[in-house]
Amino acid sequence: MSEMSREDLLDVVRRVWEQRDPVPDELVARMQAAAALAASDVDLELMELVERATSLAGARGATAYTLRFVYGDTDLLLRIAVEGEVSRVDGWIVPPQPMTVHAIRTAPNGREDSVVSDVGDSGRFVLVDLPVGQLQLRLEPRDHSRVAIATPAFEI
Amino acid sequence: MGVREPVGRTTGAAAVPASGAPPGAAPRHGGTDEPWAQAADRFARWSDGDPAALDDLVRLMTPVLWHVVRAYRLPADVAEDVIQASWLALVRRRDAIRDPAAVGGWLTTTARREAWRVHASRERATPVEDQHLAPRLPRQTSAETEVVAHEQRRALWDAVDALPPRCQRLLRVVAFTNRPDYAQLAADLGMPVGSIGPTRGRCLAKLRVALIEAGEC
Incomplete structure (x- = not known):
């Protein structure tokens, strides 16, 4: 050869x-x-943060704060309670519309994962046991003709 | 227009001419421009608004990125993080890639830089643990031809194993990338850029000798 x-x-x-x-x-x-x-x-419409209020709940360093995001006629209110390393997010979409919420977390190494929650007729959703860090919420209307919207990434 | 990579420059001295595969050689990664041309085509289709083309691009290039990143001896989960970060970077910075022909080089260079960065920080943080690659031999059958094929494969593995680690890494990266960015590769390997070409030549010569000794050519 x-x-x-x-x-x-x-x-x-x-x-x-x-x-x-x-x-x-x-x-x-x-x-x-x-x-x-x-x-x-990349194709998302970004919501705008219009309000942020912090209320210290006091006990053992637990904090809670509210964020309000707006895109067009859609309002998103978030109440975030952080205790130690985990947090809970209570969300409220006004006016209520059938949606899926993806909570996208970015770990320090750049790895992403997401938690999905359905928005009920009341417009409410809950995300529990989220580790603290960068978080972005993406709201996908079940009516696919409507555009998906997302919050900017925020720290919890 | 040639493939341009995002960092560094291929110097004239170290430039590799594009090589056509010899007749009969399988048209595989690196050996020919074909996968890179396919990557360019898929990237262009995706940029034009075809979401399925992104899937196709990921399917085509992920195996290439795997071998490039694993050349840095990263554990599988870390390698996967590096590959994912490369894909996210591509998606988010797609506007930075003006020429679709550059996408293959852009991806492999991005992955290699990140692999090198992670590799270097791990070496600082922990003593080098030599990642043992468990040999994955196919199940043997009793057929004699299988045994012969098995022995041949073993001989090829041994020949590659016998190379110095730096040669193994360099040849693995070169084998799976079309035209690696020599300036960056030199920095990663701690070598002067002008010595990459000669080193690659010496590594290939060592491999050739090992294969001849093993009776493989």
Whole structure:
């Protein structure tokens, strides 16, 4: 056999690594989901923070505050209660409309994950046991002709 | 227009000419421009508003990114974080990529920079733990041909294993990327940029000798 060319040798390198350190199952699917989620963010309409009020609840450093975001005719009120490392978010959308709320958390390493909550007829939703850190809420109307909106990322 | 990568520059001295695959070689990553051309096409379609093209682009390039990032000996979960960060960066900074032909190089360079950064910070934080890659051999059958194929595969693995770690990393990155950014690669490997080309040549020569000794060519 004639001497292997550079390309032949690199082909050996590729084959060896493809065999001994193969791409994990589902990695592609997970990356597709992450990319699609990020891409949907890009097309979001951003709500504006119009009000922020802090009330110290006192006991053992627990705090609570409210945020109000507006986009067009839609108002989003959030009451955030932080106790230690976890927080609870009570949300209220006015006027009420059928929506899904995605709470997207960004960990310090840049990894994202999301918690989903449905908005009932009352316009209310609850997110519990959220770790403190960066959070963004994305509101997706179940009526797909309506645009999805999102809050800016905020710290809890 | 050639592929431009987001950081650094390929210097004239170290520039690699685009190489056509030899006749009969599988049209695989790195060896030809084909996956990069496909990536460019998918990126262009996505930019034009086809969301499915992003899925296709992720499917095409994630395996390439896996091998590039794992060349830095990061554990699987850390490697996955690096790959995900690269995809998020692409989505969020897509406007920065003016020429779709650059997308393959942009992605692999972004992933490699982040892999290097994480690798370096881990080395500082903890003693180097040599990540043992458990050999994953296919199930053996009793057929003699299988045994022969198995032994050949083993010989190829051993030949790659026998390379110095720096050679292993350099060749893995080069094998899976089309035209790696030599300036950045040199910085990552702690080598002068002008020595990347010669080092790659020496690494390939070592591999060739190891394969000849193993009777593989």
